[in-house]
Every structure is written in C-alpha cells, then in structure tokens.
Amino acid sequence: MNRPSLFDLEHGQPFVERHIGPRPHELDRMLAAIGAESLEAVADAAVPEVIRDREPVASTLPPAASEAEALAELRALAARNTVTVPMIGLGYSGTITPAVIRRNVIENPAWYTAYTPYQPEISQGRLEALLAFQTAVSDLTGLPVANASLLDEATAAAEAMTMLRRAGRSSSTRFVVDADTLPQTLEVLRTRAEPLGIELVVADVHADGLPDGDLFGLLLSYPGASGAIRNPAPLIEAAHERGALVAVAADLLALTLLTPPGELGADAVLGTTQRFGVPLGFGGPHAAYLAVAQKFARQLPGRLVGVSRDADGNPALRLALQTREQHIRREKATSNICTAQVLLAVVAACYAAYHGPDGLRRIAQRTHRMAAVVAAGLRAGGLDVVHDRFFDTVLVRVPGRAQAIADAAHEAGIALRRPELCGDPDLVGVSTSEITTVAHLEAVWAAFGVSADAGELDTATADALPADLLRTSEYLTHPTFHQYRSETAMLRWLRRLADADLALDRTMIPLGSCTMKLNAAAEMEPISWPAFADMHPFVPAEDAAGTLQLIEDLERWLAELTGYAAVSVQPNAGSQGEFAGLLAIAAYHRSRGEGHRDVCLIPASAHGTNAASAVMAGMRVVVVATAPTGDVDLDDLHAKIAEHGPDLAALMITYPSTHGVYEAQIREVCDAVHAAGGQVYVDGANLNALVGLARPGAFGGDVSHLNLHKTFCIPHGGGGPGVGPIAVAEHLVPFLPGRGEVGPVSAAPYGSPGVLPIPWMYLRMMGTEGLRRATLTALVAANYVAKRLGEHYPVLYTGTTGLVAHECILDLRGITRESGVTVDDVAKRLADYGIHAPTMSFPVAGTLMVEPTESEDLAELDRFIDAMISIKGEIDRVASGEWPVTDNPLRNAPHTAACLVDKWDHPYPRDLAAYPMGGTPGVHDRKVWPPVRRIDGAHGDRNLVCSCPPPAAFEN
The missing domain is CATH 3.90.1150.10 (Aspartate Aminotransferase, domain 1)
Incomplete structure (x- = not known):
C-alpha cells in the first residue's frame, strides 16, 4: 500500500495549498487553455530572461510552516513582549474596543477584505460608516467638513500645513508651530517641510506670542503635548490679523468637554481617533482626522464621503470631489495619499455610535477625574505638578528622581512618560485614559513615594479644566449616535452595513494593480492578541522584544526577496513609501555634492501617486512617453535623459508595467539612467508578478516601495490600513526614514506594526517555494x-x-x-x-x-x-x-x-x-x-x- 509518511501526516496539508486557489487538475486545464505545459513554461515564456533569477536565492526565510506551527512561533514571539498599563500619552492612549465591534468589524472579513469604495453602489455600508466618522469629527471639532480619515496624526498635521499654504493668500514660506506639539508630529513636519521650501519655526507662542515676520500658517495644540490646556483663541485671532491660517491639533475625546477649536476660530482641526476604540498596536494603524471650514472643502486632502442621489432620486453615498484624487491630478494633486485608514475609521465611528454623546462624555469625565485625582495626590505629597489646567496628562518635576520613579512604576506594571520622552531629565509624565483604574493611581503614587486616598481626594478635588473653555454646544445629535446603543442594535447595524457591500468574502475582486488576494484567518488572528494589540509605541525596547524581533525578521526576509540590502517598515502606506524612497534618493545626491539633481522621469503610464510623491519630495516631474507596445518609449527616454542628464535625480518605473507586461528592455532603461548619474525607483505595486522569479534590486533598482497590503496579504480594509515599506540598495541604507539623514515619514517609529503579524505569517507559512508558486x-x-x-x-x-x-x-x-x-x-x-x-x-x-x-x-x-x-x-x-x-x-x-x-x-x-x-x-x-x-x-x-x-x- 502506498501510504503517506509519518512526517507528511504530522505536518498535514501545507498552507500553500489553502492560499492558492486552483487545484492541480484545475491548473492543468488553465495551462492547456493558454497553450503551456507547466508553470515553469509560463515563466520561461512570459518573464524576460534578463531579469530572471536562475539560481535559488539564498534566504533566511525558513521552510514553509503549517498554520499551527507558524502560530506557535508567533505566540512565542508575543510572549517576549511585556504589556504594561499605558500611561505615557503623547498621542496614544489606552482604550477598550467593544467586543461587538472587535468581533464584527476588525475580525470580520466582510469589513476587512473590502476594497476602496470606488464602486459606490456596492459600497454603501462602508460609506455610511465613514459618513458617521466624518459627522462625529465635524461635530466634535466644530467645523463643517471632515475627511474620511488620514494615516496618523503627524501625517494629518503635515497635510494641514500644505493645505493652509495652498488655500491661504500669504506669499510667506514660514509655518509657525507651537513648541508644545507632539514630538513625533514635529519630526514629520520637518520631513515634509524641507523639500517644499517651507521654513518651520518652532516657538513657545503661548508664552512669547507669534514670532516677528511673516507667516502663512500656525499650528497649535489643544491640549499641548505636555498636557497643558491653553486658550488658542487669542493666537488664532492674531494669526488671522497677519494674514495667516490656523490649524489646531486636538484631542477628540477632550473635545467632548472643551470648547471645540472651530468655535474659537480655527481654520482646520486635526488629530487621531485612536482612543475611540482603536487598539494601540505599538503605534498603528490608527485613523487620523482633518476637519476644515466650508470654504476649504475643495482643498481638503484625502477622501471625502458625500451624499448624492441615485437614478431613482433616492439618497446615495459616494466619494465626493474625486477629481482631487492623486490618480487623476498626478503632479497637481493636493496630496499623494492613496490609502486612508478606513477600517480603523469604521471602528472609531462605531465606537462613537455605540457610546453616543453621553457615553463619550462619561468616558472623558472619568479620564479627566483620574488625572485630577492623581495630580492632587502628588501635590498632597509635596511634589511639583507643572500645570494647573489639563485634561488627561500630568507632568511632575522631581529633580534627580525622575528615572528612578519611572523604573519603579515599570516594576509595578505601569508605563509612565520617562524623562527622555519628556525632554527633561527631571520630569515624569502621567497620562490617564479609559482603562485607568484607582489601583493604577495607587501604583503611580507608590512609585513617586506618595500615599493617598483616592476617595477622599476625589471629593476634595475640583476639575482641572479651564472654566472659560468648557463646552456648551451639543454634538452627536444625529440618530446614528442614539439608535445603536444596545449590543443587539449595534450587531444588527453592522450586519446591515456589511450586507450593503460587496467584499472579497463573497466574490473575487479582480482589480488590476490592487492584488486583492486571500487574507487568511491564520494571518489575521494574531493582530487581536493583547501582546501585539495593547503595546504603546514608546515603551522601553525590552518590553517590545517580540515585536521588534518580528519586525527584524520581516525586514530581512523582504530585503532578501527583493534583492536589496535593507528594508524599513516605517512608511505606513504605499504613498509614504514612495515619498520616503524619493527622499532617500534626494539625500543621497546631496551627500555627493549633487543636490541640484531634481528631475524625476516618470512614464506616462505610471501610477498617479508617483508624480504627486515626486512633487512632495521637491522634484520636477518630466513625463516619458509610452510606446505603442505599452513599454517605455526608449527613444523618448534617451532624449529626456540627454535633455536633463546633469539634473537627473531619478526614474520612477513600475515593473511589470501598469500595462500588465514585463518590459524586456528594463535593464537597458536602468543602465541609461545610471549612466547619467540618476537613481532607479522601481514601484513595487506589481510585485506579485515578481516574487520568487526576479528581484528589482538585482535587475537595476536602487529603491522600491512594497505594498504589504497587496503582495503580502495585509487586507485592504475598505481603503486602509496599508503598509508601504521601502527597500534600498547598500548605498541608500543611510538614507532610510528616521535614521538620521532623512526624517521619519510616519508618526510611530515602526509605522503600523499592529498589522505586521499578517505578512510575517504569510511569509512564514509560504516559504520561498510557496511564494514562487503563488507568483506563477x-x-x-x-x-x-x-x-x-x-x-x-x-x-x-x-x-x-x-x-x-x-x-x-x-x-x-x-x-x-x-x-x-x-x-x-x-x-x-x-x-x-x-x-x-x-x-x-x-x-x-x-x-x-x-x-x-x-x-x-x-x-x-x-x-x-x-x-x-x-x-x-x-x-x-x-x-x-x-x-x-x-x-x-x-x-x-x-x-x-x-x-x-x-x-x-x-x-x-x-x-x-x-x-x-x-x-x-x-x-x-x-x-x-x-x-x-x-x-x-x-x-x-x-x-x-x-x-x-x-x-x-x-x-x-
């Protein structure tokens, strides 16, 4: 009898057999239809010899593991993380995702496998949820127009900065930023401002007023990064008098208690909705928001859901003002953002609907009372609490003791804002949240060497909110935020919305260039594990040992698969990966004394984000014609190189091309650019045609961004999350984002690591042979x-x-x-x-x-x-x-x-x-x-x- 071996029986059916759809006999029929004898014959016929990897590529990626084996390995990594109570703040807060939302949105393929709602007639569910998101943001900020999410708070601030420059009448290049702004936001603003010629002026505007000289915009924080609440109205008025526009970074939960910036005169309000039920995830993905005055609606970057009507005259939802989108406007686009954070925006909208205005107010009041009481206990113990007016963050000055106090709290399982995060060796920060308990306050007091009674302090302690800034206007008055307060009602609402959509769980989504493939349950399961989901991005490195090892594995495997020297997962979308790659190229040229190189050649068929990213990186776009065959027109390429050679910075090319073919002359294209002193950027959008067959870094690429939400199985989530890491050749490694030469492009140090277990699992279960078979x-x-x-x-x-x-x-x-x-x-x-x-x-x-x-x-x-x-x-x-x-x-x-x-x-x-x-x-x-x-x-x-x-x- 021909029976399987014990080894075969032990390991069961390989995951690759689950991931790849056609069964062997079906594949034979497909091969016969196209006139090929085997998968290898297709590769030989379709893939140009000049780019093929003929010998197996050395890789540290282990042989394919079964689902159970890979999950066991990942659990071991998760066990190396130490999850503490997050009291660091800095834009990231502990939150509770209601189980009905976690189970029926985050863990529901009807939501996470959907595509961007470009076919609105079969996307009404997502669009309704996003409309609720926009409404909640608009109500809480006091401004009438809000977009359907951005990538993170720092990115939203950068988008607000460039929007104010476009929309305003000032010819100034100066953008003034309040010194009490989140440090990661300041860093991303610096990254964005430099290539656009924007002069960033960081000043203590509340203490010193606006700096002398002209300015086109001002960014204030409300509350500040330190926790202090200051009235922004006088500065807003002063900026307006000088012809500048004003954006305010605001805590959305605090705005349930504080006068919204829109009522104080702000032109734009931005921030994150992370504390609206979105897991910390070591920094992301989280849905940011940006709201603006009505007159700036058509300048607003990102996607905007609007109400229209259908053929029968009934109200119907769609993405509005789509001509602003980067795939249409290219170098004239308002932004290069393509992926938003739809899945996380849906979570935030559902959280707002589940709790309603009264519930959100209670959560905010409880959060604030925890902060007020912990501050009172510290003051009673003789300690110096820096600010009197705050919402959820208390800074304490403890000369010579700060690090010891933070260490003591850590021993008790509490993560405080350490001195290096406060920017002062004598400061410690304490931030409260929805998950803070009295026991946590007692542990904090003990770490400071203070003993206090929370009940007595609560009775004796007044709120620390400024009386002149208490909110009086209503919010979340729409029935959406009142009808779904029971779990039964919420469950049925989510089911109704899901039934109004067409996602990958019901049909193939054959979108070219978007790679809508299986997002396996075994890949998705770990993102809900507390060891990954509940990590604050600024905990000590030793607390995140497992996640950091996962990131190291993933970056190394991706570098090997693409033929590059190194990978950074910091960019939290493909658009940000493009931007980071071009910044790396620009910095490389500057390091060689060739900072004048600023021309970016882009084929006419390229993705629209390419041109928009090049403009954001301070480059001039020159379009290269496409030949009748769909390939790059070599004659026009050589002509453009001859014309712009001394100024040539880069060529951006998608491979295989956006026309769906392998261009046989790709090496000639790369060689011509290199001979002229330029760099080659290979857009990784179509990497699903290369993995295991050819490596961009080996056939001429200097840098590529990779869409982990395409080739490597992070689901599209209805339009986000996405991750767009960049892979670079050896000479560009010093110019990866956040490594010194080039600043970060995302708020969190590792972008959106909360979803990185997905590609880790995919690679671990497929192995190199499985990946190659998938491509074929x-x-x-x-x-x-x-x-x-x-x-x-x-x-x-x-x-x-x-x-x-x-x-x-x-x-x-x-x-x-x-x-x-x-x-x-x-x-x-x-x-x-x-x-x-x-x-x-x-x-x-x-x-x-x-x-x-x-x-x-x-x-x-x-x-x-x-x-x-x-x-x-x-x-x-x-x-x-x-x-x-x-x-x-x-x-x-x-x-x-x-x-x-x-x-x-x-x-x-x-x-x-x-x-x-x-x-x-x-x-x-x-x-x-x-x-x-x-x-x-x-x-x-x-x-x-x-x-x-x-x-x-x-x-x-």
Whole structure:
C-alpha cells in the first residue's frame, strides 16, 4: 500500500495549498487553455530572461510552516513582549474596543477584505460608516467638513500645513508651530517641510506670542503635548490679523468637554481617533482626522464621503470631489495619499455610535477625574505638578528622581512618560485614559513615594479644566449616535452595513494593480492578541522584544526577496513609501555634492501617486512617453535623459508595467539612467508578478516601495490600513526614514506594526517555494482570463510572446464607439452578476484592467469570465439596435430589488435585469442586491453634503 509518511501526516496539508486557489487538475486545464505545459513554461515564456533569477536565492526565510506551527512561533514571539498599563500619552492612549465591534468589524472579513469604495453602489455600508466618522469629527471639532480619515496624526498635521499654504493668500514660506506639539508630529513636519521650501519655526507662542515676520500658517495644540490646556483663541485671532491660517491639533475625546477649536476660530482641526476604540498596536494603524471650514472643502486632502442621489432620486453615498484624487491630478494633486485608514475609521465611528454623546462624555469625565485625582495626590505629597489646567496628562518635576520613579512604576506594571520622552531629565509624565483604574493611581503614587486616598481626594478635588473653555454646544445629535446603543442594535447595524457591500468574502475582486488576494484567518488572528494589540509605541525596547524581533525578521526576509540590502517598515502606506524612497534618493545626491539633481522621469503610464510623491519630495516631474507596445518609449527616454542628464535625480518605473507586461528592455532603461548619474525607483505595486522569479534590486533598482497590503496579504480594509515599506540598495541604507539623514515619514517609529503579524505569517507559512508558486499561479490566472476573454474584448497589451504578466487590460474603446456602452456601464452591470468590477480606465481611459491573483479557483475565474461574455452579448444587442443606447440593462445597471417591483417600462424583461444568466449556478444562487441604483456623482459634487443627513432625507 502506498501510504503517506509519518512526517507528511504530522505536518498535514501545507498552507500553500489553502492560499492558492486552483487545484492541480484545475491548473492543468488553465495551462492547456493558454497553450503551456507547466508553470515553469509560463515563466520561461512570459518573464524576460534578463531579469530572471536562475539560481535559488539564498534566504533566511525558513521552510514553509503549517498554520499551527507558524502560530506557535508567533505566540512565542508575543510572549517576549511585556504589556504594561499605558500611561505615557503623547498621542496614544489606552482604550477598550467593544467586543461587538472587535468581533464584527476588525475580525470580520466582510469589513476587512473590502476594497476602496470606488464602486459606490456596492459600497454603501462602508460609506455610511465613514459618513458617521466624518459627522462625529465635524461635530466634535466644530467645523463643517471632515475627511474620511488620514494615516496618523503627524501625517494629518503635515497635510494641514500644505493645505493652509495652498488655500491661504500669504506669499510667506514660514509655518509657525507651537513648541508644545507632539514630538513625533514635529519630526514629520520637518520631513515634509524641507523639500517644499517651507521654513518651520518652532516657538513657545503661548508664552512669547507669534514670532516677528511673516507667516502663512500656525499650528497649535489643544491640549499641548505636555498636557497643558491653553486658550488658542487669542493666537488664532492674531494669526488671522497677519494674514495667516490656523490649524489646531486636538484631542477628540477632550473635545467632548472643551470648547471645540472651530468655535474659537480655527481654520482646520486635526488629530487621531485612536482612543475611540482603536487598539494601540505599538503605534498603528490608527485613523487620523482633518476637519476644515466650508470654504476649504475643495482643498481638503484625502477622501471625502458625500451624499448624492441615485437614478431613482433616492439618497446615495459616494466619494465626493474625486477629481482631487492623486490618480487623476498626478503632479497637481493636493496630496499623494492613496490609502486612508478606513477600517480603523469604521471602528472609531462605531465606537462613537455605540457610546453616543453621553457615553463619550462619561468616558472623558472619568479620564479627566483620574488625572485630577492623581495630580492632587502628588501635590498632597509635596511634589511639583507643572500645570494647573489639563485634561488627561500630568507632568511632575522631581529633580534627580525622575528615572528612578519611572523604573519603579515599570516594576509595578505601569508605563509612565520617562524623562527622555519628556525632554527633561527631571520630569515624569502621567497620562490617564479609559482603562485607568484607582489601583493604577495607587501604583503611580507608590512609585513617586506618595500615599493617598483616592476617595477622599476625589471629593476634595475640583476639575482641572479651564472654566472659560468648557463646552456648551451639543454634538452627536444625529440618530446614528442614539439608535445603536444596545449590543443587539449595534450587531444588527453592522450586519446591515456589511450586507450593503460587496467584499472579497463573497466574490473575487479582480482589480488590476490592487492584488486583492486571500487574507487568511491564520494571518489575521494574531493582530487581536493583547501582546501585539495593547503595546504603546514608546515603551522601553525590552518590553517590545517580540515585536521588534518580528519586525527584524520581516525586514530581512523582504530585503532578501527583493534583492536589496535593507528594508524599513516605517512608511505606513504605499504613498509614504514612495515619498520616503524619493527622499532617500534626494539625500543621497546631496551627500555627493549633487543636490541640484531634481528631475524625476516618470512614464506616462505610471501610477498617479508617483508624480504627486515626486512633487512632495521637491522634484520636477518630466513625463516619458509610452510606446505603442505599452513599454517605455526608449527613444523618448534617451532624449529626456540627454535633455536633463546633469539634473537627473531619478526614474520612477513600475515593473511589470501598469500595462500588465514585463518590459524586456528594463535593464537597458536602468543602465541609461545610471549612466547619467540618476537613481532607479522601481514601484513595487506589481510585485506579485515578481516574487520568487526576479528581484528589482538585482535587475537595476536602487529603491522600491512594497505594498504589504497587496503582495503580502495585509487586507485592504475598505481603503486602509496599508503598509508601504521601502527597500534600498547598500548605498541608500543611510538614507532610510528616521535614521538620521532623512526624517521619519510616519508618526510611530515602526509605522503600523499592529498589522505586521499578517505578512510575517504569510511569509512564514509560504516559504520561498510557496511564494514562487503563488507568483506563477497568478501569471497563469491572468493569462487564462486574457485568453478566454480575448475572443470577446481586445487585450490591449501583451509581451513579445503574446502573454501578459499578472494582469491584463481589456480594451472597450472600440466597443464604446460601436455601441455607446461604456466601461462604467460594464462595471455597474457586473454588480447585477454579484461580481466586483475590475479597475476602470487606468492606466488607459476606456479600458478595464483585470488582476485575478493566485487565490481564486477555476470556478470563480470562470464565473467572472462567463459574466463578461454574457455582458458582451448584451452589448451586441445594444449595438444591433435591439435595445436603445439610453435604455438597456447595462445603462440602467445596477438594478435594485425595489426598482424591479416598481412600474416596468424598459425594453428588456425584469428577470434579465435581476438574473442576467438565468438559473446558471453561481449567479442565481449567489445573487447580491445592490442597495442603490447608479449614483449621480455630479449632483453630489455640486451639492456637497458630507455629514449624516436627517432621517427624513431617506424617506421615499
């Protein structure tokens, strides 16, 4: 009998078999369809010889582990962390994620596997939650317009700085920052300001007033990093009198008790929503916020959810003012931010809805009372409490004792703000939060050598909030923040919202360039472990030994897989990775006395963030033409190099190209740039076509950013979180972010480490061979789609052998000319089939870019292909005149259940509208009903409403 070995039985089915969708017999059918004998034959035919890794690459990545083995290893790393009670503050607070939200949002694939809501008709759930987020932020800050989240508080401050410069009338280059600002915010502001020619002036403005000279903007903190609450109104008025605009960094929880900055005259308010139920995660991911006055709505960076109407006139939600987005405006974009923090913004919105205004006020009052009582106990013990007016942070001056007190508290399991974090060897900070208890106060007093009675002190101690700044205005008055206060109501609200979305848990999402692949449960599970989730980013390094080892492993493995010398995970989004990579290049040139090099060559087909990032890094964008084959036009490249050679800083190129093909001349491109003294930036967005086959650092790249939320399985989360680490060659290692030569690009030292267990688990369970197999399977899947659909839709670009890389572009331009049916019509019609549309009109207008990934099995691939073939049949009926161009199932898609039971006067039957493939398995039995019909985007932009409308607006 041929039986498996004991070793095989012990280890069970490898994870790679779970991650890769097609079964061996399905893969054989796919290979046969594209005319290939094996995976290796596809690699030989599709991947240019000049970039291939022919010999196995040395790697410290261990052989693939089973799910159980990898989880056991990760638990051992988690056990090396010491979780203390976080009383450090500095923008990060202890918080309680309600179990109903943790279980049904953070741990729910219906939420974390969704994509950015660019197809709003099937994204109404996420959009409603984000609208609630915007409303909560707007109400609490006292400003009418808030975006749908930014990356972190420091990034939000940097975005506010550049927004005030754009929006204001001052010609000054000076931006004044209150000295009592979070230190990590100051560092990111410095990083952002320098390449843009902004002079950052840090001053104690509350003590000394505004500095002499002109300024275009001012940033104040409320409360300050020290905890002190000072009235910003006089400084806001003074800045306005001098023609400057003012942003205020504010604690959102404190604003339930304090007069909101919008009522004090602020033009913009920013901060983080981390303490609204979002785990600390050693620094991220967290959803930042930015709110502005109405007149700055069109200058606001990031995404903005707005209320529009659908084809039946019903209210419907969508992303508003999308022409501001970087993929459209490129070097003229307001920002390069692509990934927001949608999943975390949803958590914060749900937290606000679950607690409501009364609950938030109680949490804030309790937090403040803890701080007031701990300060009173310290004063009673004869200690010097620095500030009289504060919300949750108390600074104590203890000459010669500060470090010993912090050490004593640490022994008791309490993490205080140590002297080095206070910037003064004689100071210790104590920050309270939602999770602070009386026992924690007693442990703090003991560390200071003080004995006190909390009950007596509570009775005798007044609040430390300034009476002239107490809030009188209402907030969170919308029913959303009153209807879901019981767990039953919250549970059903979250289920209703999830049912209004189409995520990866119900259908493939074949978005080109976005790599929507399996986010395995074993990868996701560890992010909720307290040892990872409850770590403050500024604890002593020894407390985070396990997480730091995880980061070290991940950075080393990623460097080896990409052929670079080192990796930094500090950038907390792909956009920030691009920016960091370009800063590294610019700093390298300066170090060689060539700081004049400032031209960045970018192919016309490149991702829009590339151009925006180059401008942010202080570079001039020069576009290189694309040849008819879809490759970089070599003649134009050489001409641009000849024209700009002495000033050439870098070439940014996506490989494989955004057209979905491997460019055979990539080494020639890299050599030409290097010969002119430039550096090559290889955009890692399409790395899913390279891992295990070729390494950018080995075929000419000097730096790449990697999208861990694409190739390495961090889920997209409805538009974030993302992580965009950069990988660099040896000569650029000194210029990695936060290592001295170049400042940090994110607030936390390691960006968003709370989600790094996900790629760690993926790499550990796949091993090098599994990763290579995944890449090859992705190539086969894309070519299978291209082969079958090529008979119905022209495939725009292929390589020299007729094959594509990991994605393909379907050209609908001729079809549109002949029939009038557009890519929008096809995308919306796919929703009637229960399938998410591919990427529309990028990188070529009038096309669909399809990326199936390695995780979809043959049945799902065929379901998508059959739907597209069926749609082509519908297009033909329009082209033949059977259906009018203005009244057919494509132009009227998507169809809601409500529209089918209404009066029907269309030239096609209702059953075709709802069930376009009849009783076909996989279509009829997996019917998804879009909650709204096609949305009128122009109406929403003309009539901008970006907070929750009254319930009456939704009545028919």
